[in-house]
Amino acid sequence: MTTQKTSLPRQRAFLVDVERCIGCFTCAMACKNYYHQETGVVWRQLYPLDEAIYPHRERAFFSLACNHCENPACLNACPVKAYEKREDGVVVHHQDRCIGCGNCIRSCPYGAPRYNPVLKKAEKCSLCHERLDAGKQPACVQSCPVRALRLVDIAALSTTDAANAVQYPAGYPEMPQVNPSTRFIMPRTPRVVRR
Amino acid sequence: MSRRSFLKGLIASGALATLPCGLLLPRNASAAPFNKADFQIFRNACPRNCYDTCSIVTYVRDGVVRFVEGAPESTYTAGGLCVKGYSYPRRVYSPDRIKYPMVQDGRGSGNWRRVSWDEAMERIARKLLEIKERDGNLLGLALTKYSGNFGITNYGVEGMMSSLGYTTRLVGTPCWPAGIDAQNYDLGDMWCNDPEDMEKSRYVIIWGANPAWCSVHSMKYVYAARDRGAKIVVIDPVLTQTSAKGDVAWQPETGSDGALALGMARHVLDLGLVDRDFVANNAVGFEEFAAYLRQNVTVEWAAEKSGIPADEIRRVAEEFATARPATIWIGYGMQRHVNGGAAVRAIDALVAMTGNVGKVGGGARYGHLQTWGFNYHAMIQKAPAGSIGFTGKAGPKGEFDVTAGAAAAAAYTDRALNINKTAQELLDAQNPPVRVLWSSCKNPFAQDFDRNKLEKAFNKLEMVVSVEQFFTETVRHSDIVLPVTTLFEEWTVNASYWHYWVSLNEQAIAPMHEAKSNIEIAALLSKHMNRLSPGSCTYPQDIDTKEWMEKEFNKGVYDLLGITHWQDLRKGPAKAKMPSSASWSDRKFKTPSGKYEFRSDLCASHGHKALPEYKEGRKPYAPYRLLTPHSKFAIHSQFANLDWMEEFQTEPFVYLNPALARAKGIADLDTVRVFNPIGEVKLRAKITNTVPGDCLLMYEAWFRKLNFNVQNLVDDESADMGAYKTGAPGVAIHDQFADVARA
Numbered sequence: 001m002t003t004q005k006t007s008l009p010r011q012r013a014f015l016v017d018v019e020r021c022i023g024c025f026t027c028a029m030a031c032k033n034y035y036h037q038e039t040g041v042v043w044r045q046l047y048p049l050d051e052a053i054y055p056h057r058e059r060a061f062f063s064l065a066c067n068h069c070e071n072p073a074c075l076n077a078c079p080v081k082a083y084e085k086r087e088d089g090v091v092v093h094h095q096d097r098c099i100g101c102g103n104c105i106r107s108c109p110y111g112a113p114r115y116n117p118v119l120k121k122a123e124k125c126s127l128c129h130e131r132l133d134a135g136k137q138p139a140c141v142q143s144c145p146v147r148a149l150r151l152v153d154i155a156a157l158s159t160t161d162a163a164n165a166v167q168y169p170a171g172y173p174e175m176p177q178v179n180p181s182t183r184f185i186m187p188r189t190p191r192v193v194r195r
Numbered sequence: 196m197s198r199r200s201f202l203k204g205l206i207a208s209g210a211l212a213t214l215p216c217g218l219l220l221p222r223n224a225s226a227a228p229f230n231k232a233d234f235q236i237f238r239n240a241c242p243r244n245c246y247d248t249c250s251i252v253t254y255v256r257d258g259v260v261r262f263v264e265g266a267p268e269s270t271y272t273a274g275g276l277c278v279k280g281y282s283y284p285r286r287v288y289s290p291d292r293i294k295y296p297m298v299q300d301g302r303g304s305g306n307w308r309r310v311s312w313d314e315a316m317e318r319i320a321r322k323l324l325e326i327k328e329r330d331g332n333l334l335g336l337a338l339t340k341y342s343g344n345f346g347i348t349n350y351g352v353e354g355m356m357s358s359l360g361y362t363t364r365l366v367g368t369p370c371w372p373a374g375i376d377a378q379n380y381d382l383g384d385m386w387c388n389d390p391e392d393m394e395k396s397r398y399v400i401i402w403g404a405n406p407a408w409c410s411v412h413s414m415k416y417v418y419a420a421r422d423r424g425a426k427i428v429v430i431d432p433v434l435t436q437t438s439a440k441g442d443v444a445w446q447p448e449t450g451s452d453g454a455l456a457l458g459m460a461r462h463v464l465d466l467g468l469v470d471r472d473f474v475a476n477n478a479v480g481f482e483e484f485a486a487y488l489r490q491n492v493t494v495e496w497a498a499e500k501s502g503i504p505a506d507e508i509r510r511v512a513e514e515f516a517t518a519r520p521a522t523i524w525i526g527y528g529m530q531r532h533v534n535g536g537a538a539v540r541a542i543d544a545l546v547a548m549t550g551n552v553g554k555v556g557g558g559a560r561y562g563h564l565q566t567w568g569f570n571y572h573a574m575i576q577k578a579p580a581g582s583i584g585f586t587g588k589a590g591p592k593g594e595f596d597v598t599a600g601a602a603a604a605a606a607y608t609d610r611a612l613n614i615n616k617t618a619q620e621l622l623d624a625q626n627p628p629v630r631v632l633w634s635s636c637k638n639p640f641a642q643d644f645d646r647n648k649l650e651k652a653f654n655k656l657e658m659v660v661s662v663e664q665f666f667t668e669t670v671r672h673s674d675i676v677l678p679v680t681t682l683f684e685e686w687t688v689n690a691s692y693w694h695y696w697v698s699l700n701e702q703a704i705a706p707m708h709e710a711k712s713n714i715e716i717a718a719l720l721s722k723h724m725n726r727l728s729p730g731s732c733t734y735p736q737d738i739d740t741k742e743w744m745e746k747e748f749n750k751g752v753y754d755l756l757g758i759t760h761w762q763d764l765r766k767g768p769a770k771a772k773m774p775s776s777a778s779w780s781d782r783k784f785k786t787p788s789g790k791y792e793f794r795s796d797l798c799a800s801h802g803h804k805a806l807p808e809y810k811e812g813r814k815p816y817a818p819y820r821l822l823t824p825h826s827k828f829a830i831h832s833q834f835a836n837l838d839w840m841e842e843f844q845t846e847p848f849v850y851l852n853p854a855l856a857r858a859k860g861i862a863d864l865d866t867v868r869v870f871n872p873i874g875e876v877k878l879r880a881k882i883t884n885t886v887p888g889d890c891l892l893m894y895e896a897w898f899r900k901l902n903f904n905v906q907n908l909v910d911d912e913s914a915d916m917g918a919y920k921t922g923a924p925g926v927a928i929h930d931q932f933a934d935v936a937r938a
Contacts (some may be wrong), residue, residue, distance in 0.1 A: 022407035022414055022436050024827055025843050029281035032839050034262045036284070039838055046843075057883035059439035134229040142264065143275045145411040146418060190444040192434060194887065195502020 009153035011070065011089035012127060013181035014141075015165060016063050019188055021148035023048070023061040030143030031065070034128070041114045043125040044140050049187075053170045060187040062172060063149055065125035065140065066091060066112035067180035074104035074113050074124070082122075089181060090127045098122055109175045127151075154181055161185075234261065238765055239682050240689035240698035241280055242349070243830045244342030244370070246390075246410035248691035249276050250698040250768040251283075253683060258704055260284050260683055268767030270391060271694045277411045278843070279830060285839040286681060287707060291665055291899065293678040294708035302659065302674055312709065312719060315675055319631075320723040322658050323359065324731065326630045332583040334610050335630035337363035339617060339643075342370070343636035343833065344679075346687030346700055347747050348714055348740065351573030352635045352662075355717035358576035358734035359724065361584025361607050363629055365614040369642065372917025372925035374530040374561050377539035379920050380798035381547070381807075383785025386565065388522070388558035390694050392776035394419035395556030398518035400428045400511075402542060403452065404526025407436035408827035410693065414440070425518070428511055430455070431528070433822065433892060434885040443511065446887055447501035449820050449929060450812035452529045453538035457809055458497020458505075459512035460545045461488045468516035470550025473791075477553075477782045480794025480806065484544060487806050500809075516549045520557035528824060531928040533813045536916025540798075540807035547791050553779040563778065566690040566697050566755065566771050572746035573714050577733050578607075585610040615926035616911045617643040621652035630657040635679070635713060640668035641832035641897050644911040644926060646904055647874050662716060665836055667897065668904065678710040685712040686740040688747060688761070695771040697756055699764035702740065712740050801919055810915060817871045817932035819855070820890045823905040824929075832897035847903050848881040849935065850892040856882045861937055869893065871933040874907035880935075891935055908933050 023046055031037075031044045044065040054060035068091045075083035075091060082097040083104065093104075093113065098121040104113040105122055113124040128138035136142070141151045157165060165183035168174040172184065239251035250266035263283050265272035296315035300306040310318075326335040338356045356362045378385040393399060393416040406413040414437075421427050421442070429441035430452070438444035447455055463469060464485055474481035494512075498505040515521050523546050530539050543552075543559045551557035578584070584607025612620035612629075617639060621629050632653075643649055653659060653672045661673040670676050684706040690697045706712075711719070721734035748761045756769040763769070774780060786792045799805035828844040829835035835844060849869055851861060861867055863882045868875055869891055878893070886892045895905050914925030 020418060020440075022411065022440065024408065024411050024436075025278040026275065026281060026411065028843060029278045029839065030276075032842070033281040033284055039842070042842055056434055056439055056885050057881070059434065059436055059885060128229075130227060130229045134231070136229065139262075143281060145273075145275050145277065146414045187439075190429070190438060190441045192438075192444045192446065193503055193507050194446045195448055 009088045010155035011068075011153060011181055012132070013068060013089065013152055013154045013183060014065065015150040015152045015161060015183045015185070017148045017150065017185040018060055018062065019185050020146045021061055021063060021187075022146055023058065024145065026143045026145060027063050027140035027149050030139045031125070034139040037123070038116055038118050041116055041123065043114065043123070049171055054187055055189060062184070063140075064110070064182070066127070067110055067182045068127055069181060070179035071177065073107040073109060073178050077103040077107035079103060086129065088132075090129045090132070092126060092129060093122060093124050095119070095121050095123060109173055109178065110180065152183070154183060157183070237701045237703035238266070238699045238767070239263070239703060240346075240700045240768070241276070242344045242346040242682055242687065242689050242700070243279070243833060244345055245830055246406070246691065246693040247272070247277065247412045248689055248694070248696075248698070249280050249412070250696060251276065251280065253703045255703050260287055260704055266698070266768055269696045269698070269770075271412055271696050273412070275412070278828060279834045282834055282837050282839045283683070285837050286664075286834070287683055287704070289665070289837060291836065292707065293663055293665065293670070293676055295678060296709065297676050299674055299676075302653075303671055305671075312711070313723070315677060316719050316723040317727075319658070319660055319675065320720060320727050322631060323724065324728050326627070326657070327360070330627040332627070333360040333362050334585060335363070335627040336633065337365065337612070337621070337629040337631070338633050338635075339365040339614065339637055339639055340635045341368065341614070341637040341642065343638065344682075344713075346682065346685070346689055347569045347571070348573045348685070348687040348712070348743055349636055350571050351714035351717050354574040354576040355720060355734055356609070356633070357574070357578060358717070358721065358732050360578045360582035361609050363610040363612060363624065365617055365620070366611045367614040367917060367921050367923025367925075369615055369926050369928065371527045371530065371562060372921040372923070373536035373914040374525060374527065374539040375921060376916035376919045377530070377536040378543060378559070378561050380795040381540055381543040381786075381792055382552070382779065385561055386563045386778040387560040387693070388555070388778050389773070389776040390416055390560070392555050393417060393522060394423065396420045396520055396522045397425050397556070398428075398515050398521035399425055400430065400515065400521075400523040401437055401441070402430045402523055402525055403529025404524050405431065405435040405437045405528070405824070406524075407440060409825050413693070426514060432887055432890065433824075436827075445503050445507070447503050449822070449890070450532045450534060451501035453534055453541045453809050454497045454500035455503060455508065456538065456541035456545050457488065457492045457807075458494045458501070458508050459515070460541070460548060461492045461497070462494050462509050462512040463516045463545070463549060464488055466513060466516070468513070469548050473550040473552070474548060474793075478547060478791040478793055479788045480792060481548065484793040484806050487808060492809070519550075520554045521549065521551050522546070522557050522560060524560045528929060531914060531925060532930050533912060533915055533927045534810035535914045535925065535927070537803070537807065537810035541809070544793055544807045547793070552791060553777055553782050555775060555777045555780075558778060562692040564692060565773070566695060568749070568751050568755065569688070569747045570749055573743060579730055579733055582607065584608055611922060613923040615644065615913065615923055618645050618648035618652045619911060622648070622655065628655070631660070632656050632658075633660045633662075634669055634673070635662035638667045638669045638832045638897070640672060641895075641904065641906065644906055644909050645873050646906040649906075662713065665899075667832060677716055678708060679716070680706050680710045680712045684710060686744045688744065688764070695773065696768045697764070697771065698768040699761065701765065714738055714740060714743060803915065813912065813927060813930035815932045817934050819933055819935065821869070821871070821908055821931040821933040822890055822892045822929055823895055823909060823931070824892070826894035826896050829896050831895055835896040836899040844896075846901065847878050847893060847896055847898065849878055850881050850883050850886045851935065852886050852888040852890070853882050853884060854888045856880065859935060859937070861935070866938040867935050868938045869908060869933050869935050871908050871931070873910050876903055876905070876907050877938050878903060891933055
């Protein structure tokens with residue numbers, strides 16, 4: 001990922017290429033490896049697609065974390081301004097300001113903010129902005145062995161990606177009021193020859 | 196500075212959370228700026244018997260492993276690891292780790308008490324001297340060791356045994372032996388193309404392998420081939436995650452792989468698509484093989500055996516034979532059958548007759564040991580003078596037996612028992628019986644077959660010593676457990692049997708608690724043996740694991756890797772410099788004829804067929820086929836026990852086809868019993884069309900809070916091949932049968 005110094009990305013986002021994704025949970029564990037969340041607190045999770053969407057159980061997945069929405073419900077609901085939307089679109093939760101009221105957790109339609117029972121505060125995917133600022137990829141993106149999870153600027157999606165990418169695939173709630181940034185490429189099925 | 200003022204200083208500087216006593220307690224979950232300079236960076240390498248053998252970069256601060264990444268220098272890992280690799284920081288600092296030597300008063304009682312290293316070693320040394328005195332030799336001491344840690348210096352465990360005298364060894368491998376023998380008969384060695392050249396293939400068949408789970412970094416080459424227009428065919432009785440990523444997924448009858456390959460070969464022959472130049476100039480026995488095909492094999496016969504329609508077989512065979520280059524990745528799943536070796540030979544033959552052996556982007560890919568030419572200094576130890584040993588048939592070997600022949604002149608050997616029949620062999624061994632078992636780099640209760648029989652075998656033993664990191668079921672059946680270092684706490688070096696990168700493993704942190712490396716344990720045992728009985732053990736009594744690294748390297752390894760000193764690997768992993776990414780590119784095979792052998796007289800002399808003929812599978816002894824393959828969340832019993840992994844995998848399931856579930860009245864997530872003549876397990880069922888109607892599928896794992904073990908149901912039936920190269924035949928892990936009922 002090369003970022004042009006002259007023009008800051010307008011909306012950084014995850015591109016989840018479900019066609020390539022092998023459901024290996026590497027991205028989810030890479031996040032734990034980097035942040036060591038409390039037991040039970042997961043920032044990135046893999047969700048197997050329902051068989052109505054992909055005909056083979058647990059063979060296609062959505063890898064989901066915070067969507068870094070254009071109009072974040074968490075930010076709007078937070079009474080103490082613990083949330084910030086950066087210029088590059090990353091939605092940052094400042095835990096030092098958080099009072100643990102849970103408004104963000106209740107308001108996010110995608111369930112991204114999680115409750116940390118030890119700190120008694122919220123937390124969520126930071127898109128590794130501290131790594132981005134140091135010129136590194138987010139931990140999950142760097143970890144993906146098949147480049148199924150990518151960091152893109154949706155304001156400047158390449159034509160190929162834009163043509164294939166969808167915002168609201170089947171199985172993913174449609175929430176235009178927050179305008180989630182994550183984009184998806186849907187999986188295909190093999191020709192199955194059974195006995 | 197007193198400890199108190201030191202701590203006060205730390206509190207003032209905000210560094211308290213970094214003290215090792217609070218290891219890996221979550222930091223404030225707000226992201227902190229990343230600065231590489233805040234860390235010490237070390238090189239590590241995953242040693243856990245996996246295709247990928249990932250090269251790791253470890254970030255350490257204040258003596259604590261903070262996080263790990265994949266090495267960017269290796270084009271294979273390309274900056275990433277896998278779900279297991281990323282859980283390593285938790286493995287090192289797991290609260291469940293065994294912290295110091297412990298003795299269990301009453302095996303299986305749970306009455307563990309902490310002892311000093313000296314007390315533990317003295318106990319063991321006295322016992323060894325006692326049985327040596329009683330038997331007149333040390334054959335009553337047996338070693339079971341396999342692939343829990345493939346770091347080269349860990350062969351010091353075998354070395355420790357050799358330094359005590361002649362002992363009993365559980366030899367062979369449950370992993371890949373039938374296929375190793377098959378490839379040795381056909382090609383003269385097991386040697387695969389660089390997996391990175393798979394992207395140059397025009398047609399890829401993945402046969403009985405599931406890289407999407409078991410070799411995640413190989414999938415990018417499969418995708419790269421597909422992006423360049425190659426077709427991907429995946430053959431597996433289960434619609435695996437890899438199958439879901441293929442263009443075509445065949446789900447044949449389990450164990451029918453040989454028939455399928457021969458059917459394809461017959462069609463290639465009929466169409467005249469044989470590479471005449473290769474079979475005439477670089478092979479022997481092709482005409483005999485062709486005659487066998489014409490007389491005994493038809494596509495319709497293969498269709499009937501495998502359940503794959505004849506037209507489908509013809510189509511894929513034709514596409515495979517006309518795409519150049521084309522390759523087959525032969526997995527370790529499809530050879531774990533009573534006819535597995537024969538099946539691998541049939542697949543080799545299909546690849547060879549289409550002229551794809553020795554070609555970039557081609558090849559019958561199985562594995563290789565090209566990068567394993569270390570000195571094995573830790574392993575090669577002399578028996579004490581006057582040692583008495585075994586005088587029967589040849590002693591043990593293994594697929595990594597680089598010392599073959601070295602001991603040929605000795606009057607005695609070690610006593611070899613078949614690792615794939617551990618329970619039975621421990622029960623049967625006589626004169627002397629096995630009295631003491633040493634288990635290291637292995638969890639027999641999770642890996643050896645017929646768990647109930649294994650329990651009986653362990654009950655016969657006088658002492659069991661486990662070298663472990665966690666309280667496994669094997670530890671529960673032990674008298675003494677010795678805590679062993681993780682990869683971050685020792686020096687070693689790791690090579691892959693799949694890709695061609697070799698990685699240094701540096702000691703990144705001080706050993707946790709009282710853990711010692713396997714070679715340090717050997718040195719300590721030597722000290723105690725010699726104190727009690729001077730001259731009874733030849734192992735050095737003082738070792739420095741870093742110094743011992745030096746002793747493992749040689750000019751051959753340096754030249755292969757293009758380095759001048761092993762410390763060069765601190766800059767990053769190095770890739771072997773091979774004449775070509777293709778194995779056998781000069782078509783000089785290591786067979787007796789020097790050519791590819793469609794007809795192998797050596798194979799015939801070992802009691803098999805000379806030609807890659809079809810061999811029948813095992814007869815069912817229960818209504819459904821039971822498959823117990825690898826999970827993506829574990830390598831055998833390793834990793835699934837970590838709480839980080841439990842975030843993503845909470846319990847085992849048996850996977851059932853909807854038709855079978857209906858017939859048995861089982862609803863999704865019902866608790867069921869899976870049972871067969873050797874045992875049973877209880878677990879919940881998931882209903883899925885990824886599993887065929889006559890199969891029950893459960894993944895291998897170890898759940899620390901659950902009493903679940905697939906080996907309750909897996910017997911020790913042998914595969915057809917493996918004895919030639921690995922010392923014992925393989926095991927027919929996938930020729931197992933069972934029944935299921937609602938619990």
